[in-house]
Amino acid sequence: MLYRKVEKNGDELSVLGYGAMRLPSKNGRTDEERSIKQIRYAIDHGVNYIDTAIAYMNEPLVGRALQDGYREKVKIATKLPPWNVKNKEDIENVFKVQLENFNIEYIDYYMLHGLHATNWKKMIELDVLTFLDRIKKAGKIKNAGFSFHGDKDTFKEIVDSYDWDFCMIQYNYLDEENQAGTEGLKYAAQKGLGIIVMEPFRGGNLTRAIPPEVQEIWDKSEVKRTPAEWALRWVLNHPEVTCVLSGMNEEEHIEENLKIADEAVPNSLSKEELDIIGQVRDKYRELMKIGCTGCRYCMPCPSGVDIAKCFEMYDSSKIFPSNKIETQIMYALSLGVIHGKPAYASNCTKCGKCERHCPQELPIMDLLDDVSGDMEGVITKIFPPIFKTYLRFDKYRTDRRARNM
Ligand code: SF4
Ligand code: SF4
Known part of the structure; x- marks a missing residue:
C-alpha cells in the first residue's frame, strides 16, 4: 500500500480509502458479517481511511467493524448532513448521536456533507464554522473538512472561508471540468488541504456496461488494464490527490483495488497511457446527447434550475x-x-x-x-x-x- 501525506497535519493516508456508502447486501439488507469481514480485510492490507456518513445509515456497523483493535489502525471520516439540520441545536444533536453511533471519543475527519452554493449559505447562517472550531478545540474532531458537489467559484469561496484541513471532491477522467474539477483540485492542494477523491468510477458508470465503442479503445492499448484500474490510476496519477475512495462491496474489487494501490505512484502514467484515457474521454463525450461542459456560466437561473x-x-x-x-x-x-x-x-x-x-x-x-x-x-x-x-x-x-x- 502506498501512502500520501496530508500537508496540514502530517497524517500519512493510504492512497486507497474505504468508501462505506455501498456495503454488500443480502435479502435487501446490509450484510453485516460480510461487510465487517471486508472492512477488516482492507485494513489488514494497509487501508487506513474509512469514509462514511450518518446519511448512509451505517455508522454503528462501521463502529462495530472497528472494534477488536481496528479503531486504532484507521482514520474515521464522517459527515454532517446540511439538509437535515434547521438550527444550531440540530447540529449539536447530530454530532452527539454520531459519536455514540461509532461508540468513540473523537472523529478523525469530520465534514460538512455535499456542499454547494445553497447549503453553504445555510451552514454560514447556522454559524457552523464556530461549531467546528469548538469541537476541534475540545478534541472531539481532529480535522475539519467538507465534501463538495457545487460549482468552482463556490468551491474556491469555501476553501478561502476557513482553515480547513481537507476536502472531498468528485473527480474522474470525465469530470475534469465538472464541479471543483482540476482547477479546484489544484487550488485546494496549493493551500495544503488533504484531498480525498470520491466517485473515481462516476457511480460505477465507468466500470459497468462499457459501450462497445469505448471498449474498442481500451482493447487497442498495449498496456492491458480493466476500466476500473484505468480510472483509479488516472486519479492517483495526480500528485495533488491524497486518497481515493472506492466503494468496495465485492471481494474481487477489494483485491484489485489493493493491487492498484501498491503501484499508483504520482505522474507514473506514460504519454501513451494518458493518450488512451484521453481517447476514451473523447468517445464518452461524443456519446453524450447534450455536450454541456459543466462550466456553469449560464447560472444562477432565476427559477432555481440547476x-x-x-x-x-x-x-x-x-x-x-x-x-x-x-x-x-x-x-x-x-x-x-x-x-x-x-x-x-x-x-x-x-x-x-x-x-x-x-x-x-x-x-x-x-x-x-x-x-x-x-x-x-x-x-x-x-x-x-x-x-x-x-x-x-x-x-x-x-x-x-x-x-x-
Ligand atoms: S449549458 Fe452552457 S453555460 Fe451552462 S453549464 Fe453547460 S456549457 Fe456551460
Ligand atoms: S428559467 Fe429557464 S430560460 Fe430562464 S435562466 Fe432558468 S433555465 Fe434559463
Whole structure:
C-alpha cells in the first residue's frame, strides 16, 4: 500500500480509502458479517481511511467493524448532513448521536456533507464554522473538512472561508471540468488541504456496461488494464490527490483495488497511457446527447434550475442506459430534496437569460424540455415525498436520542 501525506497535519493516508456508502447486501439488507469481514480485510492490507456518513445509515456497523483493535489502525471520516439540520441545536444533536453511533471519543475527519452554493449559505447562517472550531478545540474532531458537489467559484469561496484541513471532491477522467474539477483540485492542494477523491468510477458508470465503442479503445492499448484500474490510476496519477475512495462491496474489487494501490505512484502514467484515457474521454463525450461542459456560466437561473446538473444527469442516462432508473432516482433526490429548493428542468420559465451566457451556444430551453420529458414523471413525484418523510422521522429520532444522552 502506498501512502500520501496530508500537508496540514502530517497524517500519512493510504492512497486507497474505504468508501462505506455501498456495503454488500443480502435479502435487501446490509450484510453485516460480510461487510465487517471486508472492512477488516482492507485494513489488514494497509487501508487506513474509512469514509462514511450518518446519511448512509451505517455508522454503528462501521463502529462495530472497528472494534477488536481496528479503531486504532484507521482514520474515521464522517459527515454532517446540511439538509437535515434547521438550527444550531440540530447540529449539536447530530454530532452527539454520531459519536455514540461509532461508540468513540473523537472523529478523525469530520465534514460538512455535499456542499454547494445553497447549503453553504445555510451552514454560514447556522454559524457552523464556530461549531467546528469548538469541537476541534475540545478534541472531539481532529480535522475539519467538507465534501463538495457545487460549482468552482463556490468551491474556491469555501476553501478561502476557513482553515480547513481537507476536502472531498468528485473527480474522474470525465469530470475534469465538472464541479471543483482540476482547477479546484489544484487550488485546494496549493493551500495544503488533504484531498480525498470520491466517485473515481462516476457511480460505477465507468466500470459497468462499457459501450462497445469505448471498449474498442481500451482493447487497442498495449498496456492491458480493466476500466476500473484505468480510472483509479488516472486519479492517483495526480500528485495533488491524497486518497481515493472506492466503494468496495465485492471481494474481487477489494483485491484489485489493493493491487492498484501498491503501484499508483504520482505522474507514473506514460504519454501513451494518458493518450488512451484521453481517447476514451473523447468517445464518452461524443456519446453524450447534450455536450454541456459543466462550466456553469449560464447560472444562477432565476427559477432555481440547476442547468448543469440536469444536463449531466440526462447525459449519464444516455451513455449508460442500463442505469436509467438509478439515474432518475438520483435526479429526483439530488435536485428535488438534497438541493434545498427544487431545481428540476421543468422549473424553467423560459426567460431566456441563460442562453445568452452559454459559450457552447446550447439551446438550453429546448434541451431542458428534453430533460424534463425524459427524467421526470412518476419517480420525481413519488421519491422526494418518501425521502422527505424519512428525513423528518430520522431527525425526530436523532433529537430524541440526543435528549436522552
Ligand atoms: S430560460 Fe429557464 S433555465 Fe434559463 S435562466 Fe430562464 S428559467 Fe432558468
Ligand atoms: S453555460 Fe452552457 S456549457 Fe456551460 S453549464 Fe451552462 S449549458 Fe453547460
